[in-house]
Each structure stands twice: as C-alpha cells, then as structure tokens.
Amino acid sequence: MTIKNVAEYCGVSVSTVSRVLNDHPDVSEAVRARVMAAVQELHYVPNSSARDLVRPQSDAIGLVVRGVGNPFFTAVIRAAEQAVNRAGYTLVLHQIHTEENELLAAASLARAKKLRGLILLGGCFDYTPEQTAALDIPYVCCSFTNSFGSLGNTDYSSVSIDDQAEARRAVEVLLRKGHRRIAVLLDSIRDHSISELRYRGYCQALGDHGIRLDPALVAETGDFDMAAAYDSVRRLLERKTDFTALFVIADSMAIAAMKALHDGGRRIPEDCSIIAIDGIEMSTYTVPTLTTLIQPQDEMGEEAVRILLDMVEGRAGNRHVRLHTTLRAGGSVCRAN
Amino acid sequence: MTIKNVAEYCGVSVSTVSRVLNDHPDVSEAVRARVMAAVQELHYVPNSSARDLVRPQSDAIGLVVRGVGNPFFTAVIRAAEQAVNRAGYTLVLHQIHTEENELLAAASLARAKKLRGLILLGGCFDYTPEQTAALDIPYVCCSFTNSFGSLGNTDYSSVSIDDQAEARRAVEVLLRKGHRRIAVLLDSIRDHSISELRYRGYCQALGDHGIRLDPALVAETGDFDMAAAYDSVRRLLERKTDFTALFVIADSMAIAAMKALHDGGRRIPEDCSIIAIDGIEMSTYTVPTLTTLIQPQDEMGEEAVRILLDMVEGRAGNRHVRLHTTLRAGGSVCRAN
Numbered sequence: 001m002t003i004k005n006v007a008e009y010c011g012v013s014v015s016t017v018s019r020v021l022n023d024h025p026d027v028s029e030a031v032r033a034r035v036m037a038a039v040q041e042l043h044y045v046p047n048s049s050a051r052d053l054v055r056p057q058s059d060a061i062g063l064v065v066r067g068v069g070n071p072f073f074t075a076v077i078r079a080a081e082q083a084v085n086r087a088g089y090t091l092v093l094h095q096i097h098t099e100e101n102e103l104l105a106a107a108s109l110a111r112a113k114k115l116r117g118l119i120l121l122g123g124c125f126d127y128t129p130e131q132t133a134a135l136d137i138p139y140v141c142c143s144f145t146n147s148f149g150s151l152g153n154t155d156y157s158s159v160s161i162d163d164q165a166e167a168r169r170a171v172e173v174l175l176r177k178g179h180r181r182i183a184v185l186l187d188s189i190r191d192h193s194i195s196e197l198r199y200r201g202y203c204q205a206l207g208d209h210g211i212r213l214d215p216a217l218v219a220e221t222g223d224f225d226m227a228a229a230y231d232s233v234r235r236l237l238e239r240k241t242d243f244t245a246l247f248v249i250a251d252s253m254a255i256a257a258m259k260a261l262h263d264g265g266r267r268i269p270e271d272c273s274i275i276a277i278d279g280i281e282m283s284t285y286t287v288p289t290l291t292t293l294i295q296p297q298d299e300m301g302e303e304a305v306r307i308l309l310d311m312v313e314g315r316a317g318n319r320h321v322r323l324h325t326t327l328r329a330g331g332s333v334c335r336a337n
Numbered sequence: 338m339t340i341k342n343v344a345e346y347c348g349v350s351v352s353t354v355s356r357v358l359n360d361h362p363d364v365s366e367a368v369r370a371r372v373m374a375a376v377q378e379l380h381y382v383p384n385s386s387a388r389d390l391v392r393p394q395s396d397a398i399g400l401v402v403r404g405v406g407n408p409f410f411t412a413v414i415r416a417a418e419q420a421v422n423r424a425g426y427t428l429v430l431h432q433i434h435t436e437e438n439e440l441l442a443a444a445s446l447a448r449a450k451k452l453r454g455l456i457l458l459g460g461c462f463d464y465t466p467e468q469t470a471a472l473d474i475p476y477v478c479c480s481f482t483n484s485f486g487s488l489g490n491t492d493y494s495s496v497s498i499d500d501q502a503e504a505r506r507a508v509e510v511l512l513r514k515g516h517r518r519i520a521v522l523l524d525s526i527r528d529h530s531i532s533e534l535r536y537r538g539y540c541q542a543l544g545d546h547g548i549r550l551d552p553a554l555v556a557e558t559g560d561f562d563m564a565a566a567y568d569s570v571r572r573l574l575e576r577k578t579d580f581t582a583l584f585v586i587a588d589s590m591a592i593a594a595m596k597a598l599h600d601g602g603r604r605i606p607e608d609c610s611i612i613a614i615d616g617i618e619m620s621t622y623t624v625p626t627l628t629t630l631i632q633p634q635d636e637m638g639e640e641a642v643r644i645l646l647d648m649v650e651g652r653a654g655n656r657h658v659r660l661h662t663t664l665r666a667g668g669s670v671c672r673a674n
Contacts, residue, residue, distance in 0.1 A: 039441070069618070081430060093430045101377055286596075
C-alpha cells in the first residue's frame with residue numbers, strides 16, 4: 001500500500017494526499033475527509049523514511065513538567081503536544097516532582113535525547129545565568145518568568161500571565177463586593193515563585209483600598225497539594241479568625257478549600273466568598289461554580305511551541321509573551337454583609 | 338565536570354555515582370542524597386554518549402492516549418512515564434481525540450519514531466487481527482481489553498480492571514442499601530467499549546436482584562465529556578422518571594452529574610445516592626465526597642510498562658493482567674427511604 005494507491009483510490013493527486021497527511025491548511029474539508037476515509041479503509045500507514053532522509057537531525061522537543069498531576073497543566077500539555085506534532089516534531093515528555101531540579105532534569109534530557117528545543121512547564125522563577133548555562137539549546141519558560149532571578153530579558157523566553165497583576169485583579173473583585181476581611185490561601189509567601197507573586201498582588205489590592213494586611217489571614221500550605229490546601233483551611237477556621245472572603249492562588253486548591261469550608265460549617269458564598277485563578281474544567285462543576293480568572297491554557301501551550309520553534313528554526317530570538325485571564329463569574333462570590 | 342569529579346567531591350566511587358544516576362536500588366538513601374546534592378551543587382550533567390554507543394537502537398516507547406483531557410489518565414500517564422524513564426527508555430507521547438483512529442495513529446508513530454514498543458491508553462475494545470496487523474512492534478492495551486473484538490488471547494497484551502464485574506459490584510452497593518429504582522449514566526449502551534461493558538454489569542446486578550431494566554432510567558451522553566454528562570442528568574430529571582440512586586461509569590462524569598442533581602434541586606444522598614468507578618483525586622473533594630470504586634492508576638501504568646518491556650527485551654510474550662478496585666465509601670450513598 002503506497003501513497004499512490006491512496007491517491008488513485010480517492011481520485012486526487014499524490015501531492016494532495018501528502019498535504020492532507022502532513023496537515024497542511026490548503027486542502028478543502030471535503031477532500032481532507034475523503035482522503036482520511038481512504039487512508040483508514042486501506043489501512044495505509046504513511047512511510048516516514050523519505051522525511052528521515054532529508055532530516056537527519058533529531059526532531060525531538062522536550063517538555064519537562066514540574067508538578068506532576070497539576071490539573072492546570074493537562075490542557076497546556078495537550079495543546080503543546082498537538083502543536084509540536086503539527087509542526088512535524090516529536091514531543092518527549094518528562095514529568096518531575098516540584099522538589100526536583102527541573103534544570104538538571106532538562107539538561108540531562110537534552111543530551112540523552114538530542115533535543116532540538118525545550119519547554120519548561122512550571123519551573124522556578126529565580127534562575128541565574130550560571131544555572132541555565134547547562135541548557136545549550138533554545139528553551140521557553142511556560143507559565144512562569146524569571147521575576148526573582150537574574151537572567152536578562154534576552155537570555156530566555158517565556159509565556160505566562162502577569163501573576164501579580166492577575167492576583168490583584170482577583171482580590172479586587174472581592175473588594176468591590178464590599179469584602180474587607182479577605183483571607184489568602186497559597187503555597188508560601190516566600191517561595192520565590194508563583195505563590196509569592198500572587199501574594200504580592202493580594203497585598204497590593206489590599207493596599208489600594210487602604211486595608212492593613214493581617215498575617216492571621218494568610219494560610220500557607222507549604223505545598224500545591226489539594227490535601228494540604230484542605231488542611232490549611234481547616235486550621236484557618238479553627239483559629240476562629242474572622243473573614244468573609246478567601247482568595248486562592250489556584251483552582252485545584254480552591255476546590256479543596258471549598259470542601260474544607262463546607263466541612264467546617266461555612267456556606268459558600270453566604271458565609272465566605274471564594275475566588276481563584278486558573279479556570280480548569282473541574283471548577284465549573286463545584287457547587288456553587290467557582291468564580292475564577294481563567295488562564296488561556298490552550299493558547300499558553302501553543303504560544304510556547306511557537307516561540308520555541310521560531311528559535312529552533314532560526315526565525316527569531318528570545319521573546320516574552322504575556323497572556324491575559326478572563327473572569328468567569330461563578331456562584332462563589334457574593335456581596336459582603 | 339565529569340562523573341569522577343562528582344565521585345571525588347562526595348568521597349564515593351565512580352560506580353556508586355553511576356548507580357545513583359541510573360536509579361539502581363542497591364544504594365543507601367544517605368549516599369543517594371549525598372551524591373544528588375553534589376550533582377546539583379556542581380551542576381553536573383550526565384553524559385549519555387557512552388550509553389548511546391552501546392545502544393544504537395532507538396529507545397523510544399510510544400504512549401498513544403485516546404481521550405484527550407480524561408482526568409483518569411493523568412495518574413496513569415505519570416506512572417507509565419516514570420517507569421519508562423527508570424528503565425532507561427524514552428517516552429514519546431501522542432494524545433488523540435476519541436473520534437480518531439488510535440491504531441492508525443499508533444502505526445504511524447511507530448514508523449516515524451522507530452518505536453520499540455507501544456502502550457495504547459484508552460482504545461477500542463473491538464480490534465480485528467487485520468486492524469492490528471499494521472502494528473509490528475509489541476504493544477499493550479492499557480485500561481481496556483478486546484472484549485468485543487476477534488483477537489486471540491495470545492495476540493495482544495492488556496492491563497485493565499474487569500469492567501463488567503466492577504460495574505456489577507458498584508450497582509450491588511446501591512442495591513444492598515435498598516435502592517430499586519437505579520438510573521445509569523454512560524456514554525452509550527452500544528459503543529463496543531467500556532461503556533457497554535459497564536452497562537452489562539449494571540444490567541447483571543439488577544438481574545441478580547430480580548429487578549426489571551427500565552430504559553427510562555438509562556441516560557446516554559454520547560460522549561465522555563463532563564458537559565454532556567451534566568446535560569444528560571438534567572434531561573433525566575426533566576423526564577420526571579422516579580429514581581433514588583444513580584450509577585455513573587466514570588468519576589469525572591459523576592462530578593458533573595452531582596452538579597446537575599444539585600441544580601435540579603436534588604440533595605445528595607438524601608434524594609439521590611450516587612456511585613461511580615475510577616477514584617480520581619478530584620472526586621475526594623466533591624460535597625459530599627463521591628463514593629466510588631478506585632482503580633489502581635499507578636499500578637496500571639507501571640504494569641503496562643512491565644508487560645511491554647518484558648516483550649521488548651525478550652523475556653516474555655503477550656499476557657493479560659486484571660487489576661481490582663477498592664471501594665471508597667464517601668458520603669454520596671445512603672439507604673433508600
């Protein structure tokens with residue numbers, strides 16, 4: 001079975017079949033459907049040896065995911081994987097725990113797999129030039145930046161939201177509803193990472209409204225785990241500190257927080273409003289639906305691949321893309337009494 | 338920086354450093370920690386060229402995931418990826434939509450990436466020998482079997498739960514609580530797939546108790562989507578058919594179903610008990626916690642890799658492993674009134 005058989009079977013040219021198989025845009029939907037049906041009926045398997053001949057280099061793009069099981073990453077990984085495949089490259093996935101060193105893992109992967117480029121999904125915000133020196137291939141920081149590090153802007157690429165500004169915006173939603181006693185649930189206020197940036201946004205929003213920060217309202221989980229988030233909120237409730245609203249730095253942690261509030265006898269939103277950042281599918285189905293700032297997950301994955309391949313293929317150098325969130329008004333925020 | 342420097346730095350032999358880097362078990366935790374700390378401090382990057390020399394073959398293991406975004410797969414993928422890496426292979430991930438042909442995708446990937454072996458995560462249950470002929474490398478069906486197909490038992494490998502028996506067990510939990518009007522939420526009763534098998538288990542459990550099947554209690558979503566599950570339950574409620582319990586074939590669909598029951602004014606479990614199969618982390622945090630049969634996701638991913646590498650490395654032929662679920666008694670099931 002050759003590509004010629006497929007072309008004859010559906011009455012189109014060999015180059016048209018080739019365009020369909022390589023996912024080129026300049027083919028009508030009708031022709032694409034006809035060719036794909038023929039490919040399936042004839043059990044035709046594209047032979048890549050010709051391509052291998054003209055492309056002796058590795059076609060591997062690494063994706064190092066730090067934060068195994070973080071549901072926010074699921075859609076980003078999917079989008080990145082599809083973009084990498086569409087471009088004719090191979091995605092090599094490597095997932096590590098947050099306590100592991102992603103730069104070491106990435107450098108090791110890059111050598112072992114002869115990677116052409118690398119996407120770091122969920123890494124540290126405080127790289128130094130010495131640390132990244134081991135990465136001698138193009139790479140993109142996806143979902144994070146170097147806010148606490150010493151890399152120059154032209155030393156690395158990134159795609160992310162503005163964590164501090166978006167956190168400020170989330171807390172602002174609560175403030176506008178009249179809340180003044182607003183608790184925050186985060187990993188750590190000094191993690192030199194996403195948690196610290198979003199904490200800054202929280203502090204900034206309070207400052208904008210002349211509200212003094214109350215350390216008793218800061219719940220640190222020490223982990224991005226749902227179980228840790230649940231326990232932190234239970235402890236916050238046991239302290240009997242008064243609060244009418246809660247800002248959580250991630251949807252998954254917010255889902256656990258809602259459970260903890262419920263188990264602690266607080267109604268949402270009547271006794272406690274709650275808002276988060278992320279917009280994972282699951283948080284649509286909490287009761288009530290979680291109010292959150294949705295990050296464009298697909299766009300984030302696709303943009304990371306675009307930036308990376310522009311570098312891999314020599315079209316452009318390092319660059320930074322800031323994406324914006326969209327407010328989903330669920331039922332978890334109401335006016336303060 | 339060489340492996341010798343690392344060995345000198347922490348006062349152990351080169352072979353000890355090598356064992357740590359290759360994740361061999363015969364190293365004490367203390368030594369492992371010391372070596373890893375040195376590796377990080379010295380920014381040592383293992384050089385794989387020696388390994389490349391002795392292993393000229395590709396080290397790629399493909400993982401074709403059918404059902405993009407299915408949260409049940411997250412932990413399975415993570416476990417499989419880690420097992421593949423521990424064994425010194427590279428995982429090549431390819432995610433496709435449920436409407437795509439995973440065998441075609443797999444065969445194409447196998448040729449293009451020179452795969453040594455392949456794991457199919459979430460595929461069809463009705464392969465024929467003609468269809469799988471295109472796969473000329475070892476492969477393992479992960480989370481599914483060939484219940485509706487014509488492959489011989491020695492023609493393929495699989496690791497999964499016994500879908501029909503586990504569904505029967507789930508419905509049995511409801512029956513023992515006195516429920517007689519039990520609805521079922523599934524993709525399709527005739528999909529020749531997981532949905533049809535679990536539907537059979539549902540019918541079997543009803544039959545065990547002499548209960549006649551009422552087609553009005555069968556809600557087909559036509560999709561594994563959470564949105565489709567939500568809509569199906571809303572429609573079920575609108576039909577005003579009386580039921581006191583609901584069996585859902587997957588946790589993610591059950592989370593959407595709980596939201597639909599709530600929005601339709603039904604309390605869980607007082608007005609409707611609900612049980613599912615899967616045991617994803619999210620379903621721990623529903624209100625109330627979902628009662629479900631937990632599949633051993635990590636074990637499933639690891640076992641798939643074990644079966645596959647036994648074949649790739651010539652230690653064994655095709656085999657089948659059936660795993661068992663564990664009941665998590667949440668708060669979503671109560672005694673029928």
